[in-house]
Amino acid sequence: MIKKAENIIVGISIGDLNGIGSEVVLKTFEDSRMLELCTPVIFANVKMLSQVKKTFESTSALHGIERLDQVVLGKINVLNVWHEIIEINFGINDEKAGKYAIKSFIAATKALKENQIDVLVTAPINKNNIQSEEFKFPGHTDYLNQELEGNALMFMVQDNLRVGLLTDHIPLSEVASNLTEDLILRKIETVKQSLIQDFSINKPKIAVLGLNPHCGDGGVIGTEDDTILKPILKKIFDKGTLVFGPFSADGFFGSNQYEKYDAIIATYHDQGLIPFKTLSFGNGVNYTAGLNKIRTSPDHGTAYDIAGKGIADFNSFKEAVYLAIDIYHSRKLYEEISQKPLKIKEKQI
Incomplete structure (x- = not known):
């Protein structure tokens, strides 16, 4: 070949x-x-x-x-x-x-x-x-x-809507205990780097959703947002990453607030996947960010109920192919730019 x-x-x-x-x-x-x-x-x-x-x-x-x-x-x-x-x-x-x-x-x-x-x-x-x-x-x-x-991160993508997850396939009862500082720092850095090298966004803006309803309402409905998420997000922001939140998840998508950000990070699986799949209308793609190789997949399952009937919608799979190709090109461009030495024009005296 x-x-x-x-x-x-x-x-x-x-x-x-x-x-x-x-x-x-x-x-x-x-x-x-x-x-x-x-x-x-x-x-x-x-x-x-x-x-x-x-x-x-x-x-x-x-x-x-x-x-x-x-x-x-x-x-x-x-x-x-x-x-x-x-x-x-x-x-x-x-x-x-x-x-x-x-x-x-x-x-x-x-x-x-x-x-x-x-x-x-x-x-x-x-x-x-x-x-x-x-x-x-x-x-x-x-x-x-x-x-x-690398460190794999589930990144759901449809056009300019991108949703990442702090935790993915774990029981809901274990989400809070898994929200460690190391995990949050690592996942946000992975999302940021992916936005830069895979989607060609130089200075990405990232929103993080809160864990509890209304972000805990000042501790009335849980303290994790105040004691874990807010201090860590401030530390990350102070180091130059444009990360914002935590935001109350219930109205974030319905109010179109998500459109202001290059990516949204949900604290657990369904918090991110339900609004994403509602908005993406079967055209979404599951991208595994954070690895040295590119892998995508459609955002649906095996669909046994319609299998063999010839009526399956193939748009999500086709979009997965398109996205893999786009990211491949973006990474090549990023590598080329990264390897070129910065040329500073000398000031004329």
């Missing part, structure tokens, strides 16, 4: 075989213009995907390969991660589907680490059926955090 400088290799893990992953992947690349932007490499099995293609009467032309050095630019490449025949049962949650979802994901992550693909886009998995002796992670993000350099 001779790679052109402008051609981006997008690796795709196929996700839960019984969900809508294969459908949204195939639909995304039916548009031939997508192949002018990138070259997809789907980590799965070409015979299996060809059968799925018939189910949805997809026009996507698949090109099977056995090794990544066989990738053909401008084609929809399918790397055969396995060769056995698999029965697909759309809408059914079973361990076999989870087993092959993880096979695909691990192979794609390895290729990403070894620079055989430029970015990774992951189709949805079921967090329950992927568990095994070989894979004991809550999901994609935790595994990527182990395998790649």
Whole structure:
């Protein structure tokens, strides 16, 4: 494979075989213009995907390969991660589907680490059926955090709306105890750096939502906002980062206050994800910020209830591909600018 400088290799893990992953992947690349932007490499099995293609009467032309050095630019490449025949049962949650979802994901992550693909886009998995002796992670993000350099942060993105999380997949009862100074400092720094290098925002403004209703109402409904969040945010602000808050979460999005900031950081999962998914209308993307490699995914799950029916909306997956490409370009530009020495024009005497 001779790679052109402008051609981006997008690796795709196929996700839960019984969900809508294969459908949204195939639909995304039916548009031939997508192949002018990138070259997809789907980590799965070409015979299996060809059968799925018939189910949805997809026009996507698949090109099977056995090794990544066989990738053909401008084609929809399918790397055969396995060769056995698999029965697909759309809408059914079973361990076999989870087993092959993880096979695909691990192979794609390895290729990403070894620079055989430029970015990774992951189709949805079921967090329950992927568990095994070989894979004991809550999901994609935790595994990527182990395998790649950096500190992973879930960053939900749709145009100029960007929502990060201080805590993500933990029980609500454990959120307060997890809000340590180290965690808050690290997460805010990750968001700031991502806004600069991944979204080309030189001096980002970041809002942080409070933990308790009305930010505790002066201690009446909890003290964490006054004793933990406010002092740490002031310390960060005094060092030059434009971070503001904590803000009362209940009216922050409804009043359009979020539009004043480049990113919003929620203290826990649903506080950030519910308003984000309400506002993004199925076009949102889950980006794993803070790592040395780029990974995105659609903001939806396996959708067993509509799997196999040919009615899945592929916009979120397509946006995930677009965002991965955009961030790739932004990082390249950031690296080029960072490596150039600052030239100061000498004052004429």
